[in-house]
Amino acid sequence: MRIKATSALVFAASLSFMAHAAPTEVAGPGYTPVDQDHAMLELLDGKASAASVSDTLYDAVMGARDVAWTERHKMLQVPSTLQRHALGKSGKALVTIGEPSPAVKAVIAQSR
Numbered sequence: 001m002r003i004k005a006t007s008a009l010v011f012a013a014s015l016s017f018m019a020h021a022a023p024t025e026v027a028g029p030g031y032t033p034v035d036q037d038h039a040m041l042e043l044l045d046g047k048a049s050a051a052s053v054s055d056t057l058y059d060a061v062m063g064a065r066d067v068a069w070t071e072r073h074k075m076l077q078v079p080s081t082l083q084r085h086a087l088g089k090s091g092k093a094l095v096t097i098g099e100p101s102p103a104v105k106a107v108i109a110q111s112r
Helices: 007-013 033-044 057-072 102-111
Strands: 050-053 082-086 093-097
Touching: 033 050, 033 057, 033 093, 050 057, 057 082, 093 102
Parallel strands: none
Antiparallel strands: 050 093, 082 093
16 A cells, blocks of 8 residues: 555554555645645645645635645545544544545544
8 A cells, every 4th residue: 555644644644655646545644734735735636645734624725725726726526525534632634525535434433
Protein backbone atom coordinates (compact mmCIF):
# COMPACT_ATOMS: atom_id res chain seq x y z
CA MET A 1 0.00 0.00 0.00
CA ARG A 2 1.42 3.40 -0.90
CA ILE A 3 0.62 6.10 1.63
CA LYS A 4 1.70 9.72 1.74
CA ALA A 5 0.85 11.09 5.19
CA THR A 6 2.22 12.61 8.37
CA SER A 7 4.26 10.58 10.80
CA ALA A 8 1.37 10.66 13.29
CA LEU A 9 -0.93 9.04 10.76
CA VAL A 10 1.77 6.59 9.76
CA PHE A 11 2.32 5.50 13.36
CA ALA A 12 -1.41 5.38 14.05
CA ALA A 13 -1.96 3.15 11.06
CA SER A 14 1.33 1.21 11.37
CA LEU A 15 2.16 1.97 7.76
CA SER A 16 5.42 2.90 6.11
CA PHE A 17 5.95 6.30 4.49
CA MET A 18 6.69 6.47 0.77
CA ALA A 19 7.51 9.99 -0.35
CA HIS A 20 6.97 9.62 -4.09
CA ALA A 21 4.07 7.21 -4.29
CA ALA A 22 1.84 7.71 -7.30
CA PRO A 23 -1.07 7.48 -7.16
CA THR A 24 -1.32 7.91 -3.43
CA GLU A 25 -3.98 6.49 -1.17
CA VAL A 26 -3.92 9.31 1.39
CA ALA A 27 -2.78 12.83 0.50
CA GLY A 28 -1.31 14.87 3.30
CA PRO A 29 0.09 15.83 5.65
CA GLY A 30 -2.92 18.11 5.95
CA TYR A 31 -2.37 19.14 9.56
CA THR A 32 -1.58 22.76 8.71
CA PRO A 33 -3.99 24.91 6.69
CA VAL A 34 -1.71 25.12 3.63
CA ASP A 35 -0.97 21.38 3.58
CA GLN A 36 -4.63 20.60 4.11
CA ASP A 37 -5.67 22.75 1.16
CA HIS A 38 -3.23 21.00 -1.17
CA ALA A 39 -4.25 17.57 0.16
CA MET A 40 -7.89 18.39 -0.59
CA LEU A 41 -6.92 19.48 -4.12
CA GLU A 42 -5.15 16.15 -4.70
CA LEU A 43 -8.31 14.35 -3.57
CA LEU A 44 -10.60 16.45 -5.77
CA ASP A 45 -8.23 16.07 -8.76
CA GLY A 46 -8.38 12.27 -8.39
CA LYS A 47 -4.72 11.94 -7.39
CA ALA A 48 -5.53 10.48 -3.95
CA SER A 49 -8.20 8.31 -2.37
CA ALA A 50 -8.37 10.49 0.76
CA ALA A 51 -7.07 13.75 2.18
CA SER A 52 -5.96 14.22 5.77
CA VAL A 53 -7.54 17.29 7.41
CA SER A 54 -7.85 18.87 10.82
CA ASP A 55 -10.67 21.34 10.03
CA THR A 56 -14.35 20.87 9.37
CA LEU A 57 -15.32 19.60 5.93
CA TYR A 58 -16.59 23.07 5.01
CA ASP A 59 -13.32 24.78 5.99
CA ALA A 60 -11.25 22.16 4.16
CA VAL A 61 -13.27 22.64 0.96
CA MET A 62 -13.13 26.44 1.20
CA GLY A 63 -9.35 26.35 1.68
CA ALA A 64 -8.96 24.10 -1.35
CA ARG A 65 -11.21 26.42 -3.34
CA ASP A 66 -9.04 29.41 -2.48
CA VAL A 67 -5.83 27.60 -3.48
CA ALA A 68 -7.38 26.32 -6.73
CA TRP A 69 -8.31 29.85 -7.70
CA THR A 70 -5.14 31.67 -6.59
CA GLU A 71 -2.55 29.08 -7.71
CA ARG A 72 -4.25 27.39 -10.66
CA HIS A 73 -6.75 30.03 -11.79
CA LYS A 74 -9.55 27.48 -11.94
CA MET A 75 -12.92 27.05 -10.31
CA LEU A 76 -13.13 24.07 -8.01
CA GLN A 77 -15.90 21.55 -8.64
CA VAL A 78 -16.85 19.79 -5.42
CA PRO A 79 -18.84 16.56 -5.51
CA SER A 80 -21.78 16.25 -3.15
CA THR A 81 -20.50 12.87 -1.93
CA LEU A 82 -17.59 14.15 0.18
CA GLN A 83 -17.36 12.42 3.55
CA ARG A 84 -15.27 13.25 6.63
CA HIS A 85 -14.08 10.26 8.68
CA ALA A 86 -12.77 11.08 12.18
CA LEU A 87 -9.44 9.57 13.26
CA GLY A 88 -9.99 8.89 16.93
CA LYS A 89 -10.55 11.81 19.29
CA SER A 90 -7.65 13.91 17.97
CA GLY A 91 -9.77 16.18 15.76
CA LYS A 92 -7.95 14.92 12.67
CA ALA A 93 -9.87 13.18 9.90
CA LEU A 94 -9.71 11.73 6.42
CA VAL A 95 -11.95 13.10 3.68
CA THR A 96 -13.07 10.80 0.88
CA ILE A 97 -15.29 11.09 -2.15
CA GLY A 98 -18.02 8.57 -1.40
CA GLU A 99 -17.20 5.42 0.52
CA PRO A 100 -13.51 5.03 1.43
CA SER A 101 -11.36 2.44 -0.34
CA PRO A 102 -10.41 -0.69 1.62
CA ALA A 103 -6.94 0.74 2.32
CA VAL A 104 -8.41 3.98 3.67
CA LYS A 105 -10.97 2.01 5.71
CA ALA A 106 -8.06 0.16 7.32
CA VAL A 107 -6.39 3.43 8.32
CA ILE A 108 -9.67 4.71 9.80
CA ALA A 109 -10.28 1.47 11.70
CA GLN A 110 -6.74 1.38 13.16
CA SER A 111 -7.01 4.95 14.41
CA ARG A 112 -10.08 4.26 16.57
